[in-house]
Amino acid sequence: MDHLARLQEFFRSLFQFDLADLDFGLYRLFRIKQDEIEAFITAQLPREVDAAFAEVSAGDKEYLEREIERLTQQIQDNLTDDAILPGGEIAPAYADTRVGRAYTEARRKLRAIEVTEGHKAEVFNHLVTFFSRYYEEGDFIPRRRYGARETYAVPYRGEEVFFHWANRDQHYVKTHERFLDYAFTVRDLTGAYRVRFTIAAASVPRDNTKGSRRYFFPRPDSAAYDADSRAFTLPFEYRLPTPEEAGAYGSNSQAQEAILEEAVPRILEAVPDENLRALLGQDQRTEQDVADGKPEMPLLLRRLRHFCRRNTSDYFIHRDLRGFLTRELEFYIKDQVLHLMDLEADLDAKRRVVRT
Incomplete structure (x- = not known):
């Protein structure tokens, strides 16, 4: 995978293009805007990088041509007319x-000003690295990063007393047990199938207070x-585990994952349509996941995880994400880009990358 393809995939x-078939909330908006976002990623992004490099290169070329013209005049005025060869x-x-060294250096810079694929690759790699600093396990987390070794930076301005917290400038949004249906679509050559997760029963803590841990149990x-509408509906119970279930799955944060993994084969067996069963069983791992030895992840398990997480995870919304980024x-x-040790060696190339 080349550098541009890696950035586009990121x-x-x-x-979350893999969730574009969801039909609620923010995902409905993503689905509506998906064609525009895909057009930006596929066509506009590389075109804008090319245009930015062209603009920077044109400006540098114009400057160097004027500099060579000035040095040429200086050589002719102070040396001889034959100091510059044909x-x-x-x-x-x-x-x-x-003046001869300055003239030679200006001509060298003018010849080297053409943008190489290496310069573009450096820009694409930096974009992936930059955004990856705030993207963690499927969530975009706007925390101030500092350097390659340090974890976070605090924007301190010299106040005598300064208060800072991890989610500064972010609004906290707490989930409530509304348990909206979760629906998505899968397709093959025969057409589309509709899959819906619903809550058949729910036992919730009073006033949304934290108590004994509850889990989603597929039924x-x-x-x-x-068969007529090609729709599969899977009900869930949201409740406390029985003593037997607590012994089998545990009672910590990993219990929900164990419940879902154990339920996947039974759910697939309950799907009467062979094509739909095959679609829900498709492995969702990337090539990198396979190379890293991660276990197989069926589409059904991926959707089950998202359904449970959507109903139980609190989250934050940044009030000025553009300004933050x-x-x-x-x-x-x-x-990270302008390393002091590199400036003397490739200042002009670095400057073009930064200005892009």
Whole structure:
């Protein structure tokens, strides 16, 4: 996978294109805007990078051409008319003079100004690295990052007393047990299937207070399939585990995952349509996941995880995400792109990458 394809794949993951068939909330908006987002990722993004490099290169070229013209005039005024050879090079006799060295260096920079694929790859890699700092396990987490070794940076301005917390400038949104239906669509050559998760029964803590941990239990024995509408409905119970279930699955944060993994084969057995069963059993791992040795992840398990997480996870909304990312990008460029040890060696190339 080349650098551009890696960036495009990352953005598709960031915008959760794999959930584009969901039909509620923010995902409905993503589905409506998916064609526009895909057009930006596929066509507009590489085009804008090319245009930015062209603009930067054109400006640098114009500057260097004026500089060479000025140095040429200076050489003719202070040396001799034959100091510059017909091919444009400085005559060897004058190559070691101060103006001769400046003229040679300006011509070298002009020849090297063309953008290489390496420069573009560096931009694409930096974009992936920058956004990856805030993307964690499917969530975008806007926390201030500092350097390659440090974890976070606090924007301290010298106050005598300064209060800071991890979710500063973010609004906390607490989930409530509304238990809205969760529906998605899968397709094959025969057409579309509709899959819906519903809550058949729920035992919730009073006033949404925290108490004993409750879990989602699928009920494949009560699942229903309508062949005419090609719709499969899977009910759930949200409740405390029985003593036997607590012993089998545990009572910590991993219990819900164990419940879902154990239920997947039973749910697939409850699907009467062979095509739908095959679609729900498709492995969702990426090539990198397979290379890393991660276990198989059927589409059904992925959707079950998302359904449970959607109903139980609190989250934060940043009040000025664009401003936050703009400030973070400025710091990232200074800290991660413009390494002091590299400036002397490739200042012009670095400058073009930064300006892009």
